[in-house]
Amino acid sequence: MKKSAHEINRARQQFLAHGNMQEGVVNETIAASWQRSMRNGVDASQPLSMVTLNRAELDIRQSKNRLLLTQSKAEIATLYEQIAHSYSVVTLTDAEGTILHSEGQHHLIGLAPELLSPGYSWNEQQRGTNAIGTAIVEQKAVAVQCAEHFVEQLHHFSCYAVPIFGANRQLLGTLNVSNAFSIHQPHTMALVKMAAQLIENRVFRACHQGPVCLHFHNNTDFIHTQWEGLAVFSRQGDLLAINKSGLNLLGIADIPHNFQSIFGQSFDQVCARHQQIITFDVAHTHGDILYGAMEINTESPSSIKPVATRQPVSSMPRTLAAIPDHDPRIAEILRQATLVMNRDISILIQGETGVGKELLASAIHYSSDRAHGPLIAVNCAALPEGLIEAELFGYEEGAFTGARQKGNSGKIEQAHGGTLFLDEIGDMPLLLQARLLRVLQERSITPLGSSKSKKLDFAIISATNQTLQEKVASGAFRKDLYYRLNGISLTLPPLRERKDLDALVQNIMTAEHAGSTRIHAEVMHLFRQHSWPGNIRQLHNVLKTMLALAAGQPLQRQHLPPGFTDDLKDNSIAAPQLLTAGSISDITNEAVRLALQNHEGNISAAARELGMSRNRLYRKLKSLGMT
Ligand SMILES: Nc1ncnc2c1ncn2[C@@H]1O[C@H](COP(=O)(O)OP(=O)(O)OP(=O)(O)O)[C@@H](O)[C@H]1O
Numbered sequence: 135m136k137k138s139a140h141e142i143n144r145a146r147q148q149f150l151a152h153g154n155m156q157e158g159v160v161n162e163t164i165a166a167s168w169q170r171s172m173r174n175g176v177d178a179s180q181p182l183s184m185v186t187l188n189r190a191e192l193d194i195r196q197s198k199n200r201l202l203l204t205q206s207k208a209e210i211a212t213l214y215e216q217i218a219h220s221y222s223v224v225t226l227t228d229a230e231g232t233i234l235h236s237e238g239q240h241h242l243i244g245l246a247p248e249l250l251s252p253g254y255s256w257n258e259q260q261r262g263t264n265a266i267g268t269a270i271v272e273q274k275a276v277a278v279q280c281a282e283h284f285v286e287q288l289h290h291f292s293c294y295a296v297p298i299f300g301a302n303r304q305l306l307g308t309l310n311v312s313n314a315f316s317i318h319q320p321h322t323m324a325l326v327k328m329a330a331q332l333i334e335n336r337v338f339r340a341c342h343q344g345p346v347c348l349h350f351h352n353n354t355d356f357i358h359t360q361w362e363g364l365a366v367f368s369r370q371g372d373l374l375a376i377n378k379s380g381l382n383l384l385g386i387a388d389i390p391h392n393f394q395s396i397f398g399q400s401f402d403q404v405c406a407r408h409q410q411i412i413t414f415d416v417a418h419t420h421g422d423i424l425y426g427a428m429e430i431n432t433e434s435p436s437s438i439k440p441v442a443t444r445q446p447v448s449s450m451p452r453t454l455a456a457i458p459d460h461d462p463r464i465a466e467i468l469r470q471a472t473l474v475m476n477r478d479i480s481i482l483i484q485g486e487t488g489v490g491k492e493l494l495a496s497a498i499h500y501s502s503d504r505a506h507g508p509l510i511a512v513n514c515a516a517l518p519e520g521l522i523e524a525e526l527f528g529y530e531e532g533a534f535t536g537a538r539q540k541g542n543s544g545k546i547e548q549a550h551g552g553t554l555f556l557d558e559i560g561d562m563p564l565l566l567q568a569r570l571l572r573v574l575q576e577r578s579i580t581p582l583g584s585s586k587s588k589k590l591d592f593a594i595i596s597a598t599n600q601t602l603q604e605k606v607a608s609g610a611f612r613k614d615l616y617y618r619l620n621g622i623s624l625t626l627p628p629l630r631e632r633k634d635l636d637a638l639v640q641n642i643m644t645a646e647h648a649g650s651t652r653i654h655a656e657v658m659h660l661f662r663q664h665s666w667p668g669n670i671r672q673l674h675n676v677l678k679t680m681l682a683l684a685a686g687q688p689l690q691r692q693h694l695p696p697g698f699t700d701d702l703k704d705n706s707i708a709a710p711q712l713l714t715a716g717s718i719s720d721i722t723n724e725a726v727r728l729a730l731q732n733h734e735g736n737i738s739a740a741a742r743e744l745g746m747s748r749n750r751l752y753r754k755l756k757s758l759g760m761t
Pocket of ligand 1: 485
């Protein structure tokens with residue numbers, strides 16, 4: 135049975151004072167870690183050192199762990215949304231316990247923000263028992279709750295860390311959730327484990343993009359989930375790689391190197407049935423039947439899936455004119471974009487994650503004179519470093535041996551006559567920045583292995599959610615390339631600062647074919663109070679979840695994802711009324727009424743909550759006959 139924080143603290147005090155471990159209070163993992171912490175001379179009563187890596191050191195670490203970072207991004211965002219509340223932070227560390235990325239409002243959990251920010255190390259040797267450091271030592275999932283932490287300063291926090299292993303089963307890092315709850319939350323650990331498993335699978339697929347991949351499990355429902363086994367084969371049926379779950383499912387450590395000897399069936403015949411679920415009666419699983427689905431990559435071996443970024447959902451705004459411009463900052467961005475788009479000026483779009491940078495880039499392209507040409511999107515963060523050069527610049531026949539023998543036009547060449555969109559440009563490796571600069575200056579390209587250059591004509595738009603100027607200052611991004619890309623910089627505001635939430639909600643509801651679904655006024659009120667760390671993407675996800683949970687009924691507070699309201703300052707809401715997503719003016723009227731009610735008629739406070747000026751609110755009240 136789980137012991138109380140008080141009992142654990144007493145056992146810890148006794149251990150610190152006399153070195154003896156009270157039986158049955160903490161589990162073996164924590165007990166062993168306390169012993170190590172003591173041996174390592176960690177001072178349990180002193181606050182932790184605040185020393186973290188400087189910007190340049192962190193840049194180096196992040197670029198060393200680019201694959202892990204890029205393959206984790208989406209899962210971290212989803213995990214954060216699943217547990218979204220102000221008292222949690224999600225962190226991703228490298229194999230030494232140094233934070234590479236964190237998601238959450240660090241300052242709110244009552245710990246110095248530095249301690250959960252990129253650059254801080256949670257190595258057990260220095261910090262004593264903690265989920266990240268201890269998970270790295272133990273190479274397994276570890277939960278450390280309150281007084282189980284060796285250092286007293288951490289006694290108000292609970293942390294859940296799960297190691298992430300690479301394609302060759304080497305430790306890559308950890309995924310961790312820290313929160314300010316003293317009660318053990320088994321579901322938090324389950325969510326972290328699921329996310330870590332998904333990251334491992336993504337890393338595996340990014341490293342092994344062989345032509346044939348078998349997805350398998352002993353339960354058909356688990357195929358294409360994070361628990362599936364993955365085995366990658368060459369076109370001849372030679373095993374190129376297998377993931378950890380695959381090994382476990384097969385039940386043998388020493389895997390044969392050929393499809394037929396593993397699965398007992400002809401590779402070609404199974405490939406021919408790749409649209410069906412195939413049953414395998416495998417010898418070593420002791421009667422356990424395995425089921426598999428073959429994925430055959432019919433594209434040329436060189437086409438790498440992660441290059442292309444997501445295409446905007448078709449019903450989302452496709453042109454600048456279709457983007458709502460009720461927010462003055464957005465209206466100004468749209469005006470500037472319209473003025474520069476056909477003038478050979480490089481556009482750099484900046485803004486936090488999920489603010490709509492990609493959507494804006496695509497709207498610029500489809501509004502420009504090049505709308506009939508291609509829009510080629512390259513996610514600079516989603517490619518293994520060694521492949522970027524070939525993917526961007528292309529290569530001539532004979533430049534490589536093996537799978538890449540035939541030659542391939544690069545993404546830049548494919549953008550000829552259209553627009554090249556370089557997403558996450560801040561992640562472009564330094565070495566390739568010089569080459570890209572040359573291409574942009576000369577508007578011509580020389581593929582790898584070729585001596586002939588080709589003249590090209592394309593518009594360039596890049597986007598980043600990093601502060602490029604800081605990267606320039608730390609030497610991680612070339613100044614000359616920065617100036618070249620930054621003909622004009624358009625910075626999209628975060629959602630919490632936008633004044634057009636109603637219009638955005640309406641847009642998303644329409645895109646989700648739910649334009650006539652009614653939204654409770656209370657929900658809109660809660661939306662206005664939310665800080666939206668994931669911006670419009672998060673708003674979109676929340677609305678999608680609510681639409682699913684409401685199953686055709688009006689969207690109400692109980693349909694909000696769990697944890698959503700924890701972020702809000704004031705949950706006391708007035709009597710609910712129903713509104714239609716389509717009627718922005720109705721929503722605004724209702725919001726005005728609620729805001730005034732919440733602030734007992736105080737115009738300034740109500741205007742602040744509504745994100746409008748006092749004058750505008752006065753005008754609004756006048757038009758409503760409320761003054
Ligand atoms: N004007 C808009 N109206 C409705 N939905 C929008 C709008 N802008 C963005 N979105 C929604 O927000 C999501 C995120 O947008 P987008 O991918 O363009 O953001 P981003 O800033 O490029 O994010 P990241 O930096 O993480 O790549 C989109 O999938 C879309 O659903």
